[in-house]
Amino acid sequence: MQTDTLAVSTRGLTLRYGDFTALQPLDLDIGRGEIFGFLGHNGAGKTTTIRLLTTLMEPSGGTASVAGCDLAHNRIALRRAIGYLPENVRLYDTLTTRENLRFFAALSRIEDARDRVEEVMEFLGITDLADRRIATFSKGMRQRVGLAQAIVHRPQVLFLDEPTSGLDPMGVRQLREVLERLNAQGMTIFMNTHLLSEVARSCSSIGVLSHGQLVFHDTIETVNARYGSEEALEELYLSVVPDREVAA
Numbered sequence: 306m307q308t309d310t311l312a313v314s315t316r317g318l319t320l321r322y323g324d325f326t327a328l329q330p331l332d333l334d335i336g337r338g339e340i341f342g343f344l345g346h347n348g349a350g351k352t353t354t355i356r357l358l359t360t361l362m363e364p365s366g367g368t369a370s371v372a373g374c375d376l377a378h379n380r381i382a383l384r385r386a387i388g389y390l391p392e393n394v395r396l397y398d399t400l401t402t403r404e405n406l407r408f409f410a411a412l413s414r415i416e417d418a419r420d421r422v423e424e425v426m427e428f429l430g431i432t433d434l435a436d437r438r439i440a441t442f443s444k445g446m447r448q449r450v451g452l453a454q455a456i457v458h459r460p461q462v463l464f465l466d467e468p469t470s471g472l473d474p475m476g477v478r479q480l481r482e483v484l485e486r487l488n489a490q491g492m493t494i495f496m497n498t499h500l501l502s503e504v505a506r507s508c509s510s511i512g513v514l515s516h517g518q519l520v521f522h523d524t525i526e527t528v529n530a531r532y533g534s535e536e537a538l539e540e541l542y543l544s545v546v547p548d549r550e551v552a553a
């Protein structure tokens with residue numbers, strides 16, 4: 306594997322729940338510096354893939370490396386090199402934003418933890434939330450703190466699971482701008498999403514999963530060139546994922 310140029314590389318990565326195969330043997334390479342959009346119907350296996358790549362689950366088979374760290378043999382280094390924003394952010398409700406972020410920064414053993422927490426809050430425009438307790442936050446506010454938590458240790462690869470879910474249009478735009486700024490700083494972004502419009506605007510490459518199988522993977526330029534219209538991505542999606550799954 307070319308771990309120097311690849312942010313994510315999998316070979317035959319598989320996950321079975323008993324008799325059910327949630328992820329068919331997956332071969333996927335994502336270059337460093339990409340914004341990768343991972344599409345697929347509900348239950349296709351997107352979250353399963355992220356949970357495998359972030360070491361939250363053990364694969365049933367295959368190999369993978371993330372940020373140059375082998376999933377099987379270098380898990381601690383891998384965890385240090387990644388950030389993860391799950392769909393449902395887990396924070397300590399009784400603590401304030403600043404307290405939560407300082408706690409997670411300390412867990413990550415960041416040397417300049419206090420300064421870094423202030424820097425991240427400023428970067429994300431959430432300094433006004435610093436002294437407020439998480440318990441009082443809306444979903445969008447929690448999500449911004451969750452993103453701060455996910456990047457506080459300066460990860461190389463950031464995984465996001467449906468980050469736009471539940472956000473209002475302004476929240477979607479702000480998230481897009483933040484992800485683009487992080488990407489401009491060199492961070493690779495791996496994003497599960499159902500929002501085709503966001504993929505078309507932000508992503509450099511896309512993958513489509515159907516029933517645990519990767520049925521498409523290419524650059525956004527190729528998608529646009531092949532389908533040649535602003536609805537290119539929707540056309541592509543509908544062509545590789547059967548109708549009944551789109552409606553699911």
Ligand SMILES: Nc1ncnc2c1ncn2[C@@H]1O[C@H](COP(=O)(O)OP(=O)(O)OP(=O)(O)O)[C@@H](O)[C@H]1O
Pocket residue numbers: 322325327345346347348349350351352353354
């Ligand atoms: N603990 C589990 N035991 C058995 N099956 C599971 C378990 N967790 C997930 N699955 C199944 O694995 C498949 C993939 O689920 P996954 O959550 O990865 O899908 P997804 O693509 O992220 O879906 P969505 O878009 O709805 O979030 C689904 O069929 C799901 O029902």
